[in-house]
Amino acid sequence: MPTSIDVVFTPDLLPFSDLTGKTVVVTDILRATTTITLAVANGATAITPVLTPEDAFRLAADQPNTLIGGERGGVKVDGFDLGNSPREYTQAVVSDRQIVLTTTNGTRTLQACRAAERILVGSFLNLRATVDQLAQVEGELVIACSGREGGFCTEDTVFAGACVAALEETQLTDAAETAKLLYQTHRDDLLGMLKNCYHGRSLARIGLGEDLEFCAQVDLVDVAPHLIDGRITA
Template identity: 40%
Template sequence: MNKIEVCFSPELIHLHELRGKIVVVVDIFRATSTMVAALAHGVREILPFADLEACRKMQDKGFLIGGERNGLTAPGFEMGNSPVAYLQGNYSGRKLAMTTTNGTQAIEKSRGAQEILIGSFPNLQATVTYIQKKEKDVLIHCAGWKGRFNLEDSLYAGALVKSLESTHYADEDGALAMKSLFEKEGHDLKSYLSQASHAKRLQNHGIESDIDFCLTLDLYELVVKVDGRGFLVGVK
């Protein structure tokens, strides 16, 4: 069997070996959920940026630009970080440049892995199936919140550990703990995660529909991965 482990924050990624592993980057509220939604509804590819200004400049190259800081759309950007904004397919065929408070930073810090996948609840089973065909060790990289642990990304990690238990074993405490938490609370994600600090931040911005989407399981049979150019692409 292959091994699975969890990194709870980009600030801790230096403690983990990336080489030879599949790294699953997860930012449930909302970056990775938004990336999956955008690609599932026709966006051609996504170029993630850690830096706000570098992302903004991509508008001059014909990209749709999405920017978020502290839960709000960054000034001067066409899009924020809402998955619901893409569900009507209004941006089909466009290329998207995207920067967020936590998620795109985690992608940047995952470079060096054999493969980087984008994890969300709406494509959980597709991601599980893809990983099980690869027979590689897995590291789940939680984006957290400004370097700190957060509940929603870590609970997704538990869901992935649980879903992969037939092919991957967890031998470190973080993965074991999150698997146990998901087994206890995963039957009602929305109720449990309503107490999460970032869920409350988003509720204060009046975007409960985003939260509902982000906690819906298996909407898409779509795997999202980082290709050789550094773009996120959807693979069915």
């Protein structure tokens, strides 16, 4: 069991946390880590998060059997193979393929955690698999939310709280206590929470409301993807 749990609400606050030697779970429920979780479960060999569409094109050009995915403003970037909707990352599309991914918030958070000893990628889709890994952690645990640029978001914090709630008798920071409260408030209606939060409303407005139902599914898959040397694998 971890000795302590902190929750960091946005990647912009990660520089204030010393992640050295710690385990970090990165989450971006809408939608990067939901998409990554599903892609790994559906057989993608590796997902490489990068910061910009230019980086994505450059990296993919050197690699065979590689798809480029991601979004800006919520929608697929021109020239990309895939957007950032988990519904696109089916077994037929991603099995045995590599993916280079760039999104507005989630890939920034993954980059900002590089100092950590171990980096997991979590979403409601693999909540139980994530918690099973975390229960074995013996040092300090940080759950890194992606938020929206410079701001707090509800949905990532609810996921963080779900992890906190499952790990009993651990020392919690104020942020971890708040995340737990937020999860306890919304646990019985995760879809309603996703429909009401700022980011969920934005996605519905651009015609991606079906993604909310997808992202609200708990324990759909049984993988605990890790980021190692810049690549996310099972």
